Amino acid sequence: MTRRTVTNSDGRPAAGPLLSDAARRPAAAIVAACVVTTALLGAWLGHGAHTDRVDTVIDARVKAILPGSAKLLERLAWPGGLHAIIGMTAVLVLVCLLRRRYRGAALAAISIPAAAVLTERLLKPLVGRTALGFLSFPSGHATGTFAVATAITVLLAGAPRVPRAVRLAAAVIAFAVASVAAAAMIALGFHYLTDAVAGAAVGTGTVLATALVIDLVMLAWRRSREPPPIGLEAEGRLTHVDTEEAGQPEADARRGGMSP
Numbered sequence: 001m002t003r004r005t006v007t008n009s010d011g012r013p014a015a016g017p018l019l020s021d022a023a024r025r026p027a028a029a030i031v032a033a034c035v036v037t038t039a040l041l042g043a044w045l046g047h048g049a050h051t052d053r054v055d056t057v058i059d060a061r062v063k064a065i066l067p068g069s070a071k072l073l074e075r076l077a078w079p080g081g082l083h084a085i086i087g088m089t090a091v092l093v094l095v096c097l098l099r100r101r102y103r104g105a106a107l108a109a110i111s112i113p114a115a116a117v118l119t120e121r122l123l124k125p126l127v128g129r130t131a132l133g134f135l136s137f138p139s140g141h142a143t144g145t146f147a148v149a150t151a152i153t154v155l156l157a158g159a160p161r162v163p164r165a166v167r168l169a170a171a172v173i174a175f176a177v178a179s180v181a182a183a184a185m186i187a188l189g190f191h192y193l194t195d196a197v198a199g200a201a202v203g204t205g206t207v208l209a210t211a212l213v214i215d216l217v218m219l220a221w222r223r224s225r226e227p228p229p230i231g232l233e234a235e236g237r238l239t240h241v242d243t244e245e246a247g248q249p250e251a252d253a254r255r256g257g258m259s260p
């Protein structure tokens with residue numbers, strides 16, 4: 001992905017966008033797909049503890065593949081817990097601040113908590129689906145881990161000094177950890193597959209949507225502070241001079257007519 005080098009009015013390099021020009025359309029498409037997926041699953045599965053055929057088949061396979069020890073499953077699910085998500089978010093924000101990547105810090109500080117609030121405070125009560133007596137849709141563990149994984153991917157995409165292989169490996173590991181944590185919650189019985197899918201959609205979509213909004217806001221702010229182009233400024237001055245010269249004969253004529 002290519003990124004344009006933007007400079008401030010004093011000639012210093014300005015902070016680059018979170019998403020490159022080439023990545024914005026795919027990101028917007030992913031956000032739309034996440035919204036549609038969550039909405040359709042919520043409308044289909046809401047208000048009850050029922051499952052569909054896909055949940056029944058896939059959940060049984062997940063429970064057969066993952067180890068049966070509850071303690072081990074809890075450890076695998078740990079990255080999606082509240083304390084782990086808060087800790088990882090704080091690390092991302094701190095690293096971005098130390099690197100003076102203020103947009104990245106804002107992305108992590110805003111999008112990951114926003115995804116959690118969206119899941120826990122809005123969607124879970126709204127949909128009302130339950131598992132083991134708890135609200136389950138979307139999965140909060142999947143929301144948090146996929147939000148963190150998406151934030152890491154976006155931030156690494158804007159770090160060209162990091163080797164591409166390292167960036168790719170980090171993104172793959174982040175999403176692998178998120179997937180394992182979501183699967184562990186399914187094996188423990190706290191969530192169904194569709195809960196995890198919706199949680200992944202909420203986490204991913206929220207981070208990408210926040211990145212798009214931050215880039216648009218910063219672009220509008222920068223444009224509002226830019227001086228007008230030299231050509232347009234010179235043209236405006238010439239127009240002002242021409243107007244004054246055109247009005248001069250009329251003013252002279254008025255003064256001549258008022259003379260005794």
